[in-house]
Amino acid sequence: MTEPLTGIHHVTAIASDPQRNVDFYAGVLGMRLVKQTVNFDDPGTYHFYYGNALGHPGTILTFFPWPGARRGRRGAGQIGATAFSVPVASLGFWRERLTASGVDAAVETRFGQDLLTFTDPDGLALELAGDPGAESIPGWDGGPVAAQHAIRGVHSVTLWEANADLTDETLRGALGFTAADQAGERTRYHILDSDLDSDLDSDSNSAIRAAIGTRVDVLHLPGTAPAMGGAGTIHHVAWRTGNRDQQQAWQARISARGLHVTDILDRQYFASIYFREPGGVLFEIATDPPGFTLDETPDALGTALKLPPWYESQRTVIERALPPIRLSGREGARG
Ligand code: ZN
Secondary structure, three states, rough: OOOOOOOEEEEEEEEEHHHHHHHHHHHOOOOOEEEEEHHHOOOEEEEEEEEOOOOOOEEEEEEEOOOOEEEEOOOOEEEEEEEEEEOOOHHHHHHHHHHHOOOOOOEEEEEEEEEEEOOOOOOEEEEEEEEEEHHOOOOOEEEEEOOOOOOOEEEEEEEEEEOHOOOOOHHHHHHOOOEEEEEEEEEEEEOHHHHHHHHOOOOOOOHHHOOOEEEEEEEEEOOOOOEEEOEEEEEEEEEEHHHOOHHHHHHHHHOOOOEEEEEOOEEEHHHHEEEOOOOOOOOEEEEOOOOOOHHOHHHHOOOOOOOOOOHHHHHHHHHHOOOOOOHHHHHOOOO
16 A cells, blocks of 8 residues: 655756856745755766755755756646745745846736746746745745745646646546646646645644645646757656655556656665656656755755765766856845
């Protein structure tokens, strides 16, 4: 028996210039860079993880920044947008902050919530949703954005699908999500009933578990050209599971549905399996433990290049190949 997936673990995207990426996410958006490491499949490239104070699952957006990378194209079989939760009362603050940073934001209402839509410097589609659930979640108080306004975590992702039927079958049948709402071509799925979820976890993370990363939207776009990967596009979304035993059960369950799923891979801060849903979007299932404090203290998160043990012997060569970055976002004026 597989335990339910408990939400979005992280979203991973592709960027071009690493410094510009840090300046935007740690600076303009005020997220915490919780880990600087390398792409474990390509150690000549950085892997940046941004999140809340400790990089709790559900708050994480990660990037592979490839200097000079060609821009991709949004399209079918891809995640078209990532939304983050902020308090409803903070939307005005965010609109002003984005405008002051030269970022054009449009306002939209979706399933009763107002959101700002905009793009990052590589053209990646982002959204800030005014979410009543965000207010009960603490914001990081060490960044350039005051804790009251800080991004709390991932609100939802939107899958772009040319044919939504098989994706619907995977989300509901294989992964156990619930179709909860529909408006036009957009269907919203809930990953887990939040009341049930908060019963599972009584620690201080329970509010985060209940409100963050528990929604997935599918946008049905028949006739849309397939996506092309590249800078400014999402690479994959990862769903949360509690431990490796549960992950193994998920691996068997997905395989039994005829989908090709990878072996369990050690990502140092979590363990991962990957598979493509029928529409083409790459899914991952990642374990909550051990998390980002595995190799750095909470205070020091993200301040130094960390390598997994199997790359430590190549540190000199790896460091020489990576462009140095500055964490100037941390000293920015508080909003
Ligand atoms: Zn991932």
